[in-house]
Amino acid sequence: MNRRGDGARPERCTADREHRLWASGYRRIAGVDEVGRGALAGPLVAAAVILDPGCIPQGIDDSKKLTASKRERLAAAIRDTALAIGVASVEPREIDRLNVGRATRLAMRRAIEQLRPPPDYLLIDAMELDGLAIPQQGIIHGDCLCVSIAAASIIAKVTRDRLMRAYDQTYPGYGFARNVGYGTREHRRALARLGPSAIHRLSFRGVGPDLFA
Numbered sequence: 001m002n003r004r005g006d007g008a009r010p011e012r013c014t015a016d017r018e019h020r021l022w023a024s025g026y027r028r029i030a031g032v033d034e035v036g037r038g039a040l041a042g043p044l045v046a047a048a049v050i051l052d053p054g055c056i057p058q059g060i061d062d063s064k065k066l067t068a069s070k071r072e073r074l075a076a077a078i079r080d081t082a083l084a085i086g087v088a089s090v091e092p093r094e095i096d097r098l099n100v101g102r103a104t105r106l107a108m109r110r111a112i113e114q115l116r117p118p119p120d121y122l123l124i125d126a127m128e129l130d131g132l133a134i135p136q137q138g139i140i141h142g143d144c145l146c147v148s149i150a151a152a153s154i155i156a157k158v159t160r161d162r163l164m165r166a167y168d169q170t171y172p173g174y175g176f177a178r179n180v181g182y183g184t185r186e187h188r189r190a191l192a193r194l195g196p197s198a199i200h201r202l203s204f205r206g207v208g209p210d211l212f213a
Contacts, residue, residue, distance in 0.1 A: 013061045015051075015147045017139075021121055022053055026135075028083065030119035031148025032108050035063070035156040037100055039181035040191075040207050041174065041200045042164050043089040044100070046107035047156035048115055048122075050083040051148055057081060060150045062143040063157035075158040078151050086114030087159050096203040105129055111152075125149045171197040 021029050034046040057077035059070070066074065079085060088110030090103040098106065108129060112119065122129075122136035125143050129136065142149040161180050168177035174190045174197060181187075181199075188206065202208035 011144075013144060013147055013150050015056060017123060017137075017146050018051070018053070018148055026121040028115075028117055028119045029121045029123060029148055030084075030112065030115060031123045031125075031142075031146060031150070031152040032112060033125040033143050033149050033152040033156055034104050034107055035153065035160045036181065037104055038183075039201070040183045040187065040204050041092065041176065041197065042167060042181035043091050043160065043199075044095060044103050044107050045087065045089045045156045045160040045163070046104070046111040047088075047152040047159065048084075048086040048108070048111040048119070049078060049148060049151040049155055050085075050115060050117075050119055051078075051151055052081050052083050055081045056147060057151075060147050060154065062150050063153040064143075066154070068161070071154055071158050071161075074151075074154050078155060082151070084115040084117060084119075085155060086111040087155060088114060089160075089163075092199050092201045095201050099203070123148050125153070167199055171199060 018029050028050050030048045030050045032048045034044060036042060036044045057074060060074060063071055088107050090107045095103040119134055122134050123146050124136055124138050126138060126140055128138040139146055143153040164176045164180040173194050175186045179187045196202060196207055200207050
């Protein structure tokens, strides 16, 4: 298994890997990605997406490269056409208990387990998952290179952004609707003024015991 994405550079998002796998006999290829790994607040969200080989929406790319409105349009198109979608989250207290690396793998596993029909191959952004019987490939910069992983990144990003906008109503003052939990200057100033909320990750630097250090 190639953990470096065949040595490719993150230049263009294509279905080249999927086409090779389809030609080899795989039929349900799931792209897997996460969003929120580096945020100071809110859940870590992972998605797994099995695209229909005959109906891949145009314009799918790394969610970070897309405008919010284009992500929303593509998320709707992916949901309308994909063979299966799984979305899962790991909440802040669980992230604090596990650490963010283990939480990322747990969220991905949970998303994969939701897929119906189940996948017969996994394309995963930047890592591989131990203990799975399903063949897999970890691809560095996979969300930039691989359309299935990019589709998962879009679903995960849109899902998490919606959650954080809702949390902005529950926990006002932190700017969650704008920063979606990431450590912007506005967010850090709010933390210094208000202290952590119930959805902050207390194990992260600048949030927990060292906030006023």
